[in-house]
Amino acid sequence: MNKVFLFTLFIVLITIFTTGCWNYREIEKLGLVSGMAIDKGSSGKGYEMTAEVIDISASTREPRFNSIRMQSYGESIFECVRNMINISAKPPYWSHATTMIISKDVAKEGIIPILDWIVRDAEPRLTLYLLISKTPTAKEILSLQSLSTEIRSFEIENMVTSNKRLSQAPNILASELTNDISNKGISAIIPTVDMVYNEGKQTMALSGGAILNKDKLAGFIGLEDVKYYLFVRNKIEGGLLTIDITNSTTLDNVTLEIFKNKTKVTPIVSNGKLSMHIKIKTEAAIGESDTPINILREPNIQHIKHTAEEFLKNNILKLINSMQKDFGLDIFGFGSIVKKKDPKLWKEIDDNWGEIFKDLDVEIDVNVHIRGSGHLSKIIKMH
Template sequence: MRKLLIMFLFIALLLTGCWSAQELSDITLATAMAIDTADDGFTMTLQVLNPNEIAGDQRSDKSTISTYSASGNTVFEANRRLTQALPRRVHLSHLQLIVFGEELAKEGIGRTLDYLIRDHELRTDFTITIAQKITGRELISVLTPLEETPATKITSSIESSEDFWAPTKEVKLDELIESVTSEGKEAILTGIHVTGDPEAGQKKTNTQQTVPTAQIYLDGIGVFKGDKLQGWMNEQESKGFNYITDNVSNTLSWVECNDEGRLSLEITDSKTTAQGDYQNGDPVINIKVDVQANIGEVECAIDLNDPHELQLIQQKAEERTNQILKASIMKAQEFGSDIFGFGNMIKRAKPKEWEKVKENWSTIFPNLQVNVQSKVEMKQSGMINKPIYDTIKKKNQTEE
C-alpha cells in the first residue's frame, strides 16, 4: 500500500501543469516587427499591444499599440537591446507581420533570415512585406481606424487584395526562404506605402477622422534577385505574376467597346498551366491561362444576346490577358530575376539540359522565349441583358 501511494504521488508530480506559465501582466505581446538598416547593423522595432486598450472593460484615450526600437550589430543583438526600453519581456509567438525597410531590402535581407528561422519563439506563419519609400519603423507606427492594430490591418488587406483583386501576394517565412535559396526561382514580397504624413499617423487622432491624415496602402510586388530587392512591378505587372503562378481566384478586367466605352469583367476562376521545353536547342516556356468571367458592368451600347458581340468581347479579353502576362514577364526579365520559377520548370521537364544551363541561368533568363496563350470563357451577363447605358444614350439623343 505504501509503495502504491508513493507511485501515485510521483505520477501526480509529473502531471502538474502550468509550471512555465506567465501572467499577462508580466509579459508584452508583439504583433509586428520592423527591421531597418542602421549605422552599426540593424534597427529592430516592435509593435506591442496595450492589453488594457484591447480587452479592458474601460477604454481610455491611449493608443492600442506602442512601438519600441533598438539597434545592434545583429538582429539578435537589436532584439535583446529592446529590453532597455521595454518594461516587460517580449513574447514573439503572436507575431503577425514582419516589415523590411526598403533600404535594407536593397542591401540584402539574407543576414536577417537566420534569426527569423532559428528563434524558437517565432512561428513561421507571419506575413512578410516591404515598406516602400519609408522605414519599416514608420510603417508599423501608423495607427489605423478600422482595425485596432496596424499589423491586423495590413495582413487582412493583403489577404483580401490577393483573393479579390490579385496584384499582391501573401508570403510567409518558409516560402521566402525557399525562394531565396533554391535554384531557378527568385523571391517576391508585397510592398506597402503610406499616403499622407506618417508622423501624424502615429497620433490617436488619425483613427478619429473621417479621412485619416495617414493611410496604409498596398502597392505592387517587389522583385528580388538572391536576397536583394531589384525593383517594383506596377499593379498590372503584379497581377500578371499571379496569373502566371496560378494564384488568381477572383479579380477584375476590362475591354474597350467600339463606341469608346468600357465593359468590365469579373474573373471568377483562373487556371494556369506552365511547362518547360526545349526548341532548337534552347529552353522555352509555354504558358496557358484558362479564365472564366462574368460581365460586371457595361458602359457602351452592346447587345449581350448577340453571340457575335460576346465572341468579340471574349477575344478582346484574351488579348488583354496576354498583354498583362507579357508585361509581367518583360519586367522580370529587365530585372534579370526569375520570380516565376521558369528555371524549375526546365529542371523538371529536361533535367539533363538543366544541368548544362543552370550555372548561366541568370544570363539566359533575360532573353528566354516565353509563349503565352489565354482563353476566356464568358459565363454570365448579370441580371440584365440590355445595358442601361444604351437606353440612356438613346434618350439623350432623342431629347437633343
C-alpha cells in the same frame, strides 16, 4: 489487483509530468508583439527595430486593445531583440507577431540576416508576412493612421490575406520566402506598402511587389503587374480585368470579375532550344459595362472574349519581357519548373540560368470563358 493499481499509478504519473508547457510564461507578464519594422541604424550601421506591442487597457465593461511602439538598436537583428528587454518592464513575446516591415535601405543590403533570425529563433512564426516599405523608413508605417483596427500589424496582415480577392499583392510567408531565396530557379517577390491619403489623413496601403535578386532589393512592380505575375504563378484566386471593347462606333469599358483560373506552365525543348509554354484557362463574369449594346448576344460576347484573351496575353508578355530585359530575374519560377519536370536538363543549365532566362522564348495560350453578366445584359440608360 496489483496490476490494476500499477497501471492506474502509471497513468497518474504520466498525466502529472506531461501536462503544461516547457517554456510556460504568464501572459500578463509579457509584452505581446504584433509586428515590427526594421530600419538601418542612425549611424548607417546595424539596425533599428521598432516593435508594435499590444496594450490591453482594462475597463469596467470590456478590455480595450491599443498598441504602443518600442525601439531598440543593435549590430544584429538578434541584438535588437535582446536590447528591447532593457526598455520594457514586460519582456517582448514574439510568437504573436504577424508582420515585419523592412525599409528599402535595409532590403538593398540584403534580408538574409532577418530571415536567419526568424528561422533560427524559437519564438518568431515562420508564417510571418514580410513587406518592403516604400516610405523613407519602415517605422513610419507603424505610426500611420489605421482605418479598421488600432493594431497596425494586424491590419496589414488582413490587407495581405484579403487581397486574394483582388490579386494585386503577392502572398508569401517567411518560410516560403526562405525557400525561394535558396532556389536558383526563381527570384522572389514580396508585397510592398506605402503611405497614401484617405479623406485627408495619412494612412497605409499595399502598393505592389518588391523584386529580390537573391536576398537584395532589385526593384518594384505595380499592383496591375502583380496580377499578371500571379497569373503565371497559378496563384489567381479572384480579381478584375477591365478591358476596352471596340465596335463600329464606340470605345467602351467592360470589367470582368474572375472566379476561377488554372495556369499550366510546360518547358519544351525543340531542336536543342528551351522554351516555355503557358496555358491559361480563366472563368469570369461581366461585372460592369459601359457598352450600349446587348453584351451577351453573339457576336458581342465572342468579341469581349477575344479582346479579354488578347488583353491578358499581351500584358503577361509585357511583364515577362520587362523581367528579361530590365532585371534579368526569373520571378515566374520557370527555372524551378524545369528543375522539377526535367532534372537532367536542369543540371546542365542551372549555372547559366540567369543568361538563359533573358533570351527564353515564351508562348502563351489564353482561354477566357464568360459565364454571364449578373441580372443585366445592357447598360442602364437615363431618358
